Amino acid sequence: MSDARWISAFLEAQAAEAGAAENTRLAYGRDLMAFCDWLGARGASLATAGRTEIEGWLAEAADAGLAASTRARRLSSVRQLYRFAFSEGWRADDPAAPLRGPGKRQTLPRTLSRAQVDALLAAAETHGRTDRDRARTRCLFQLLYATGMRVSELVALPVAAARGDPRMLLIRGKGGRERMVPLSPPARAALAVWLTLRDAAEDKAATETRRGPSRFLFPSTGKAGHLTRHRFWGIVKELAPAAGIDPAQVSPHTLRHAFATHLLEGGADLRAIQTLLGHADLSTTEIYTHVLQERLRALVLTHHPLAREA
Template sequence: MSPPDARWISTFLEAEAAEAGAARNTVLSYGRDLADFLSFTQSRGLALADLTRADIEAYLIRCEAEGLAKSTRARRLCSIRQLYRFAYEEGWRADNPALRIAGPGKAQRLPKTLAIEEVDALLEAAGTVGRTEADQIRNRCLMELLYATGMRVSELVSLPVAAARGNPQMLLVRGKGSKERMVPLSPPAREALAAWLKTRDAAEEEARLKRRATPSRFLFPSGSKEGFMPRQTFHALIKDIAVAANVSPARVTPHVLRHAFATHLLQGGADLRAIQMLLGHADLSTTEIYTHVLEERLRALVLDHHPLAKP
């Protein structure tokens, strides 16, 4: 016997968080998508246990009519598929009605990126932005680490301080689904990290002596609920750094720096599979959005070296 509809979703989300090891942001995304889907089914007097493929397609048609982007509709269908996969495994359904529904697909757009000169300007400006010298040292470290490793912003701000001890040449990063990967550090990033650790540790020791505060386990501690710098804070910070660097803030986000990391590596001759490992992509197809860089490089290679291309 299947539980009530709301319990379907809460049990699924609990299982994703506990058993599948899904990242918190992934679970929150599933929750938002499925809450909207449940609102639709309840408005039509439908039960999740009895839903048909046609009912799910009707929901997707409504999403399209509301003007939702292809990527949003594809994500919502994925959430519904995962819910029914779980329901099938639990014995609540004898099938997965969403399995054979063709999704809208994602619009193929080239990733936004920055020129090397623009990134250099951002890195230079990062050390001048901040109310105090400690803030400036921290901000430079954040930007150097982001560009040197291509980390996701959530991976960067939640780095444990233990991973940065001992002047490491590599950082151990915990990514989506709690999967771990090693990313190398450039000399400027190691220098910025060492400077920040010295400043951070001195501030922690001073706070401990004054307030008997417990030392933070995070590299970038804060008074937030999680104990580390919130992603939203870093998003706002990177806009200030862009202004200081005379780069349009509308073009600069943490994810654009991640794209710049991958694009610049490929332009320099890096292998696509190596980029996949560094970015933490589970599937090479995700990394293939950068193949436009390879195509440009191959075209230049032919024009420069093929005998028939010479005047």
């Protein structure tokens, strides 16, 4: 089989059997195509490459200055492809199995203070040219901070999940795992206003264009059918200066980190936060304990009289 067919079959299996999210499959595809291009330039292919070729590709990435996390992800993509190829009988060996990737340097997630989140939510109230635009922005930010959703989960929310003034939202996360997250009163209020304006716009569009209603809470005329992650990223960057925050210091995921950190500061149980975030492993959630410890340390060093004297 051609390299392209190997990758296609692997990605199909990831979707059907492993339940891999679309963004994960796209990342696998990019890494594997880059590896195939590298092999092709050297007269090799996925069927003939061995450990030496894989190590050479990774070494070249290191020489080019790629981050350890990027190289580790690339190796993970190749390793999973060859594991799949071995299980399917396409190869008699697994050349990637003995390889170990570069150690990842653990970095604390960037978060926001409560005052910064309040400023961002206040800025969202007036962002947009029309009442509909402003209502959508307000709803997006209220939902994101109230639930700690991933941005991909937020923009692709089905409108059916938001009907009937819900106290909780059902979210389908990574790997198709579902979880329930509660809504705060401000988030419910913002959702109700947005639904009214959204439905009116959808009814008007259906009359004028004869197209069916969108199944998404945040519909769009683009290919995806809903607001894209990239557009929401752009909204965040537009709002940051109005909230007095450096745009380089904030992203949609920063609000997810703020959600978790503020819950922990308020005394929430780590297991509960794990459930709300949709983490499969508690160790992923435990990073927020380090964030809290670092903030407390900075607080002491900044305000304790003995620290100031030192």
